[in-house]
Structures are given as structure tokens and as C-alpha cells.
Amino acid sequence: MTTLGTSMMTLAAEPIWNVGARMWFGDQASTFAPKSDSLFMFIFWVSTFFFLLIVGLMTVFVFKYRRIPGVPQQRSAAHNTPLELSWTFLPMLLLAVMFVWGFRDYMYMHVVPAGAEEIHFKARQWAWQAIYDNGASPTETTVVADMDVPIVPVPAGRPIKVLLDSEDVLHSFWVPDFRVKIDVMPNRYTTTWFEATSEFDSTFMDADGKEVPYKDHYLFCAEYCGDQHSQMAAIIRVMPAGDYEVAKAKLADIWNGPDGPKPLAEVGQILAMQKACFSCHTVDGSVGTGPSWLGIYGETERVRNSDGSMEDVVVDENYIRESIYVPAAKLVEGYPNQMVSYQGQINDRELGAIIAYIKSLNPQAADEAADGAADEAVQEEEAQ
Template sequence: MGDQGTFWLPDGASTIAPEVDSLFMFVTWVSTILFVGVVLAMLYFAIRYRRKSPGDRPQPIKESKILEISWIVVPTILVLLVFNWGFKSFVKMGVAPPNAYEIRAEAWKWNWRFTYPNGTTSQDLYVPVNQPVKMKMSSQDVIHSFFVPAFRVKKDVVPNRYSQVWFEATETGNFDVFCTEYCGTAHSDMMATVKVVSQSEFNEWLESGGGATDDMPLPELGELLYEQQGCQTCHSMDGSPKVGPTWKDLYGKPNHPMADGSTVTADEDYLKEAIVEPGAKIVEGYQNVMPASYSSLSERELAALIEFMKANSQYAEDGSGS
């Protein structure tokens, strides 16, 4: 992956990027030339036709039909050129090749989940290099937007309907994914990574189900899920408040205050319920914004997340928890 790019754009890493960049630079340079021309003309006229004495009157200027026709015809030609150029690229970006590999993308506040044809899911997007990929996208809550600057693709992700975008990566490496529709408190943290790998590496990753975790110890699996499932977006591990309560020293915490005035001990039963049914008990000072999508986690995954919390809690270490 290149790091240089241009003053305006990062290095292009998709088949559509050169077309987008060419049109962008054409519009930029034409606009710059016209801007400089207008400013210079204004300065010239201000000096050439300035009033030199109180009684001085400017001489009447006869209109020029050639000039009037020029400033109508030339902008019209430029507009038609840009429209034709842009429309061709727009159509190309909207129609995926027949051999495109389809991946489903789900967005919610404030995470991404990518699902592959064999059922594998991941928070980061894995794709093979030099292979057209079609993203079929939907949102669970509000409008989000899938934007990969290096690929020059951007598409809104809308609730209750599907939208799609496609790209073909031309370089291996890691590329940033941003949400570019403001979607709430942690909008700026709603990021992911496109990991472009060789076809053989992608096949191996896909066959392993996104990485073998069957033999992984529960705390390590929990830490992995904390990253993969986007838990870090709302829950810190250093005690700092985010959209949701911090996970530091959460496991076993006594007298954990709820919004209804009650308190609970943050034991295994409470933590499991908080993940699977986040609206059942709301922590004091926080809103019910956690999606219900985590109810699809397996029992092993739930246990792993709880063990990860336990490994980072003083209440578990000193035995004061349940």
C-alpha cells in the first residue's frame, strides 16, 4: 500500500480510482485556471478603468457579440464534458461485474459486520486482490455510509433496504473504512479495515472460519471478540467513560447502580443478560443504545467475553465478587 498519494487524495488502490482521480484533477485545474483568470481580469479592469480625477468619466464600451457568445458556449461545453465523463464513471461504479464476489455488510451504532457466503463473519473486511467484490449493505438503526478513500467508493447504508457498491482492489495491504454519515455520539469511532490479501491467503482465511479459535483459551478468545465485535467502540478497558460503561473492574463489581435506582452485582448472570438483552437493565448515567444483535453470540463466545472481563477486574482478583 502506498503512503504518498497527492495533495488532495491518498494513493488509489482500485480499478475505478484512476478514472475518479482524472475527473477530479480535471475539474480542479479547470476551476483553478478560471479562478485565476477572473481575479486577474478584475485587477486589470480595476487599474485600467479607475477614475483618475473627480470629473473623469469612463468611455462607453461597445458590446462584443463574440465575447458574449464565448462565455455562454465555453462553460456549456465544460459542463457537458464533465457530465458525460462523470456519468460514465457513475454507471460503471453502479454495475458490478457478473463474476463479483458478494459480501454482506451490516452497520449499526457504531460497528460493522461483514458476512461471507460460507457464513464466516468479521468486523474487518477481508477481500482477495484483483477480484471484483460486491458489497450488499443494510443498517440496523440509522443511516450510515461505507467509504474507502483508497478505493474511491462511498455508498450510504440505509435501514430497511439494501444498497450496494463494488470495487476491485489492485494492491494488497490494509485500507481504512469510514462511516461518513453522522450517526450519533461515537460516529468518529465507527471504523474498520479492508484487508486485501492474495487469493490463496483469502481462501485459507475463509476456510478457517476467520481464524481457528476452538483451542483458544477463553480470556484470549474474549479479547479477540472484544476487538472483532466492536465492543471497544463503546466500552473502554482503562476506566475511561465512553458510550457504555467501562469494562475495567466491572466483573464482580458490587452495588452496580441501575437507572431505576436499584443496584446489582455484576456477576456472570448479569453480564450475560447485559450482552444478550441490553435493554433489560440500564446502567445509571447511560442510554439504551446497545443493539440486540449480540444475542446471536454462542455460549462459548459469551463465556469468553465474561472471562475477559474477569481477567481485567480487581473484584475477581481479590475474591470480593460473586
């Protein structure tokens, strides 16, 4: 009885034209999704009607009035003003309905509700970095389209304002299950918002041993942004608001673990993921858009200076620092001038951690170079 009552209520709440929506769409995981889909399905059925009308009439006419040798052709009127006026103006009414309906829901999606929590998404070639209001960024990753992408926890049932900007070229923020899309620009902030629905299909165990329900949704880049455009993804992980708060708080301090400060190299690895270093630099020796970091520290590389001359340099702390802040100054031979400067994006403390991480990828050279670097540091101090 209850089931029947519920399903009847669902039927009553669901407009008739929504029939068939499952054929077209994946999850409706935001409050906006049913609105967008409802108009889609309305237009779908209107279109289906007109398509069947035209193709149906066409088929009937082609069959009925096919040319048969010896059968004289019939005469017919060459125009009919009332008929032509009606198929000019009646569709206009339908189109007006679609326009107003689409505009209304578009405004719903563009006006951020007051008090919405803000999550800043930074787009770079080719990764997303979410920054929460406590300054934290996701540290966990998973594999989408052969690429390690961040898992971004978001709360269910609470409006989230999405603030977006780009470090380099145009990108576009799209979560298909939310039906939300907005372009991301290098010279201005854009905003949108969403409220995820409380639908979960999996659970994970958090640090305190509590089972947390969640559901994952893809975040794709929808505006072409170059080489690895199709791998610029992230996972939006919707979980109950309380668990989200716990997860967010845990991300706040990447420098310290439960047992005190983390090793610098470990922090560097997290930072390298957050800053999208891995979209170009592999750590397994395979060739990417930039040189692989595996064993690069302490090696001698042939580089092209910004004036075009060639030179051999040893990859040491100073070379790494320069390559992060002024990437075009000394390009490793054979690699394009593709990287943007991270000046202002990575501070001194973070830089130290990333250098420590790169060093850790060639432990032998790191040990050997330790003395030399110490000497240099002493010399520099003396010079000052």
C-alpha cells in the first residue's frame, strides 16, 4: 500500500513528458538535473511529433503519388495562405514556451543561493585543483582515462558555490550527472553552483572506522585545452554533509600526519599532484609532455636557453627552482615550451617539499649531491 502510494505520488509529481528520460540520461545527481532533463524531454516529444509528422507524410505521399507510366498527374493548389500562416505561427508558440522555460531554469542555475559554501576550482593544463574554504585541497587520487585524478569530496543536500579560474588557457567545468557546465577563463572568475542529492551507492571506511556512504561522479573538461584535454578529469565524491566536514578538516594540514610532521618528500608528492605536475611529468620514466622525474635529480641534461643557445646543466635545486618559476629559461632538449610559470602558485616552503620529492626519486644522486649543495649554500651565505 505504501509502495503503491509512493509510486502514485511519484507519478503525479513526474510530468508526463518525462517518460523515456532514462534512455537519455545517467544519474540525476543535483537539484538542477531534473529541471534540465524535464525540458529536454518536453522538447524531445515535441520534436518526435513533428519528425513523425513530416517523415510520415513524406512516406505516404511518396507511395501514394509515385510516378506510374500512363497515369496522368493530378493538379493541386500551389499555395494555401491560411495553412502556411498556421505552420509559421503555431510553432512560434511552442518555441516561446521552450525559450521561457529554458531561461527560467537557467537563472535557477546562475543565481547562487545565499549562504552557499564556496569551493574554488583551479583549472590548469591538464588537471583540476579544488580548494576548500579552509585552504585545503584533495590529496587522494584515482585513475580515470589512464590518468591519476583527484577525488574531491562534496556534501550532499547543501548548496555549493563553485568559483572557477584558469592558470593558462580556456577550460570548462562539467559534471554530467549534475547537468552543470561553465567555462573557465584565465582572466576572470566565473561562478556556478550545485546542490548534490543524497544518493549513495558505495561506502568507505574513514580513519575512525566509521562507514561513510558516497557516490562518485565524473568532472570533465568540456572546452578543448590541448594535448591531454581528454584526460583532464576529476571525481566528485558526494557524501553526507557531516562526513564531508570531517574529510575536509583532515585535508587542511598536509604537512602533519597523525604521528607528527610528515617527511618532506611525502608532502612534495601530494603538492605535485595538487599542482598538476603529473599531467606532464611522469615518475616511472615514461615520456610525457615534459621530462620524467624518475632519476632526473643529479643528472646532466642538454638544455636550450631562452636565447636559443645550447648548454649542459646539472639538475640540482637551483635548476629545479628556475624551471618551476621560469620554465622557458632552460628547456631540456626535445621538449616543447609548454609549461606556464608557477611564480606565485608555489611558495618557498612548498618548493622545498617538491624539490625533496624529486630528489627522493633518485636517492643515490641525492646523497652524492648533498655535500656539494651544502658547500654552495655556504658560499652563497658568505657572498651575502
